[in-house]
Amino acid sequence: MVFILRTLFSKELKKPRNYLRSKFIDSVRLHVKGGSGGTGLPKYGGLGGQGGCVYCVGKEKANLGNILGKHRGKTLAAGHGEDSRKTKIIGSPGTDLKLEVPLGVTIYREDGKVLGSVDNEDQTVILARGGPGGTKENGFLGHYGQIHHIRLDLKLIADIGLVGFPNAGKSSLLKAISRAKPRIANYPFTTIKPNKGIIHYNDQRQISIADLPGLIEGAHVNIGLGHKFLKHVERTKLLLFIADVQGFQLSPRHLKRSCLETVLLLNKELELYNPDLVEKPAVLAVNKMDLEGATDTLEEVKESLANIERIMDSIPKELRPDKIVSFENIIGISALTNNDSIQELKMILRKCLDDFADENNPDIVEGRKLYRINKAIIKERGSQVT
Template sequence: MVRSGGVLFRKYGNFIDNVRLYVKGGTGGMGLPRLGGQGGTGGDVWLMAKNGVTLKNIKDKFPNKRFIGGTGGNSSVHSLKGQPGTDCQVSVPPGIAIVTGDGVKVGELDKEGEKIRVARGGLGGSFSTDFLPSKGQKRIIHLDMKLISDVGIVGFPNAGKSSLLSKISHAKPQIAEYAFTTLKPELGKIVYSDYKQISVADLPGLIEGAHFNKGMGHKFLKHIERTKHLLFVVDVMGFQLSYKTPYRSAFETIQLLTMELQLYNKELLGKPALLAVNKMDLPNADQKFQQLVKQIENPAESLKLLPDDMIPDRPIEFKYILPVSAATGQGLDNLKSCIRKSIDEQADIELRELTQERLQSLQTESSQTVKRNLKKSLPRADH
């Protein structure tokens, strides 16, 4: 962690919200000229939404990311109509948009069980085609997580999330002095002096056990998957949901929030994240903030005091740690500036990765072309 201009910086990982696939329908089967037989059609490539699947699963399980339908059966004396090729079905997460390599939207999959054909198999050979089959459709497609916002605000109830959103954007969320004011995502836009806009979502407040579907549970956690960046908002004085529940310090609050994300989907911990420590206008807030910063920088001693079920496998890597007050406006301009920096820096990273991927793809294609041409130019051995 490094400090610059009163703001704390930390490195962060990448959350996979886009995967590039090569899809190709199967080639049709050969027809049988002397008996007028027709070859079978090639298999199609389908995408089907399935809960529990992530884009990272697809990337890890299928490193070459190529999906091809089966070849149609040839027509024969015993079967004049060839058997159709086997369809290729790929399980994908719900909540994705499918876009072609040139930016044309193919469709969306929002609920488990929904499916869409992304490559059609070729027709089998028949009389009209001189009994020669056609090749299947082939193309590059991108699977994109459908985003509800650029930034998702994460925090326990009454951390001041709605107040913060109302101060940094044009949103007018419901605000009250009781938990669960926000029952559905409230969307706002931060508008900068150069007219750039960044969308921010105030998401329903988590409680301990949300991964078990307590409180807003999975409805909340599902929304987090649809944001590019996370903005953790914690009360500098700590949090207590009710007199029946234990008091949690700001440091404990961060660990509990991180655990809820981890237990729902570990990939969420790789999203770019910022931390806004709210209510800095309260008495002794500066002292509490400095204590929190020390705990984040050197968490070992503080973590020893926590039970195992409150300690995540790895901490969230906050890029910025910012003291703010939604009530007085303290630190809000700096917060908006850091949100902009984080968004721009991540966009630069993604652009470099995409450029590198395209260069590697072009180099591979070029190498394969050279090998094919060299093979054709070599003299054939006489038998």
């Protein structure tokens, strides 16, 4: 009775905090149906119209949230082809249905087959083809269009992906390095949805950077935000690891990890999810360098990573990745207090991306290949002369 009275006269129950309700949607399921072909006219050899197709087209400003809100529980159906008739021997084709989707979407069919990816503005992928119209070959009977359950899976496209454990300072860095305004607080899991910012340079160069929700141990098997975070790393060109110079401890029940151990754990989580990720170019930023003793810790991390093979046996087995990420640069920063370190980091990131572009330019790659071949030939001829 006391419990009932307390419930009846208690204040309104506390509602969940709004910022914990993530509005970011990166996966949507839809039912799509191509239009049926029109019936032909045997007497006059009339042709039925082709059924319309359902296709998606890439648009920078589109988002999956709007698609879900507009088409939830509905079938996206294209128009049917027009029947052939005496006054119109060839029926008109059905109307196509166009669905605008954000860049970075991959489309999966119900059986897991990939229908295509949309990475560029105005790029199109057919989701369901319309049925052919009636002709002599098919007995003048129009056919049904394709019907599929599909999944639109968004993987953010960014030049740089921020990788780090909760409270490492990723959101602070994103705010300092770009014009983004992520939520920042002095506790873990402030970021529960991806934030994307643009780094601006004086010569009008722009580089996109994505701050993604913090990993925890076990993310590769979908613990915590798991795959919801990791899949977005796949579309980035460069990984920016950010580690707290003090290390990280998720809770009193978890082990305290040192700065070096957090870097190795991040390396291992990426490797276990997708081994190709550790092959990407990477930069390590050790944050909170304004704290006492931070310089000594940074030097220890640099020395340990430079001689990782020699100290690997002393590292706990659960922390050891099979392949260590090869960092292009290791830099100490203070995202909140030191603007000079942020400016230096911006230039490092730009140089790494430029080097990556050169290495993947077909003309440059071919030129280097020819140079090595010619150098080998010249060397061989020189040895024959002597």
